[in-house]
Amino acid sequence: MPRARPFTDPGLHNLRATLTVRDMIRIIELFAGEKTMGKKIAFSGIQPSGELHIGNYLGAIRSWIDLLDKYDCIFCIVDYHAVTAPYEPSELARRTYEAAVVYIASGLDPDRCTIFVQSDVPEHTELQWLLGTVTPLGDLFRMTQYKEKAKEVKTRQSVCSGLLCYPILQAADILLYKAEAVPVGEDQAQHLELTREIARHFNRRFGTIFPEPRTLLSEAKRILGVDGERKMSKSLGNHLGLTEPPEAIWEKLRTAKTDPARIRRNDPGDPERCNIYTYHTFFTPKEERIKCAEGCRTAAIGCVDCKKVLFKHLMQTLDPIRERFNELVKQKDYINGVLDAGRDRCREIARATMEEVRGAMGIRRLH
Numbered sequence: 339m340p341r342a343r344p345f346t347d348p349g350l351h352n353l354r355a356t357l358t359v360r361d362m363i364r365i366i367e368l369f370a371g372e373k374t375m376g377k378k379i380a381f382s383g384i385q386p387s388g389e390l391h392i393g394n395y396l397g398a399i400r401s402w403i404d405l406l407d408k409y410d411c412i413f414c415i416v417d418y419h420a421v422t423a424p425y426e427p428s429e430l431a432r433r434t435y436e437a438a439v440v441y442i443a444s445g446l447d448p449d450r451c452t453i454f455v456q457s458d459v460p461e462h463t464e465l466q467w468l469l470g471t472v473t474p475l476g477d478l479f480r481m482t483q484y485k486e487k488a489k490e491v492k493t494r495q496s497v498c499s500g501l502l503c504y505p506i507l508q509a510a511d512i513l514l515y516k517a518e519a520v521p522v523g524e525d526q527a528q529h530l531e532l533t534r535e536i537a538r539h540f541n542r543r544f545g546t547i548f549p550e551p552r553t554l555l556s557e558a559k560r561i562l563g564v565d566g567e568r569k570m571s572k573s574l575g576n577h578l579g580l581t582e583p584p585e586a587i588w589e590k591l592r593t594a595k596t597d598p599a600r601i602r603r604n605d606p607g608d609p610e611r612c613n614i615y616t617y618h619t620f621f622t623p624k625e626e627r628i629k630c631a632e633g634c635r636t637a638a639i640g641c642v643d644c645k646k647v648l649f650k651h652l653m654q655t656l657d658p659i660r661e662r663f664n665e666l667v668k669q670k671d672y673i674n675g676v677l678d679a680g681r682d683r684c685r686e687i688a689r690a691t692m693e694e695v696r697g698a699m700g701i702r703r704l705h
């Protein structure tokens with residue numbers, strides 16, 4: 339009787355003989371991929387509601403870069419969120435595209451993270467609907483962002499329900515990927531708290547499917563606009579665009595609000611009360627920054643001198659971003675390729691989660 343061969347599959351049996359170096363590299367790559375899969379998922383997103391600005395950069399993108407090694411990062415361009423505010427339909431596609439270009443130009447290397455557009459993965463809205471069934475209305479009405487946005491609309495009756503349900507869609511974005519970490523600015527902390535609440539409600543009712551995601555607060559808590567009063571935002575026109583020409587940035591900086599105590603050149607100021615100084619803390623090296631602060635307190639320098647120092651250092655960050663942006667924005671095939679790959683990977687994860695969710699909720703065919 340011939341002894342059974344250790345390998346009965348002839349393909350497998352010949353494996354060792356036929357492996358090329360290239361195959362081996364591929365196998366190693368596959369294992370490396372496994373490692374990525376083993377990492378916890380971090381998820382975040384920005385609305386393509388206008389040109390991205392340094393508030394988006396400091397509050398989001400820059401802090402995301404630090405996570406690339408630690409997490410399996412998924413970064414989304416949330417176009418379904420963007421349509422909850424007044425917007426120009428003929429511009430949305432370009433804004434979405436350009437947001438992707440800004441992500442990459444700012445240092446989110448597509449080889450080290452997943453970048454995709456929310457509306458490319460229909461499961462986001464599907465999960466939103468289902469999560470809406472475990473989300474108390476009272477919680478939605480309590481959201482600060484809702485209250486602020488609703489104020490901008492004339493009458494309460496005309497506030498669209500999309501604005502109210504915005505945080506459910508955000509929860510769906512995160513939970514769809516079972517993300518465990520969500521890097522955001524302080525203004526999103528409340529939405530994240532609600533996301534955890536929704537996950538708990540769901541898990542309690544239908545069985546544990548979703549992890550409760552942690553909020554990773556970015557160092558830059560709240561970036562004010564050049565008016566020194568309100569959060570930086572394109573719609574308020576108080577923003578410094580990430581890809582704006584240097585002359586335009588300087589013009590906005592030159593006229594930006596500083597410490598109101600410095601009315602005349604000789605009036606001493608307090609850097610702690612100056613929004614320009616806050617910008618310094620993000621862009622200007624410590625030594626020069628301290629010099630500016632001293633100059634301000636003693637009125638040795640004027641606000642314009644101080645702004646010139648800031649401008650120089652700000653440009654050291656923005657120049658490379660703008661140059662890469664201008665180069666990449668023309669490479670449509672490349673950018674769309676990145677977004678296609680992101681979409682494909684996200685759809686796969688999303689489909690698996692939705693299958694679990696529908697199963698748990700009893701939404702399936704009876705056989």
Ligand code: TRP
Nearest residue numbers: 381382383384385416419508511
């Ligand atoms: N609401 C967020 C903002 O305005 C954007 C956003 C949508 C988001 N979905 C998200 C952020 C999921 C983090 C995770 O900044």
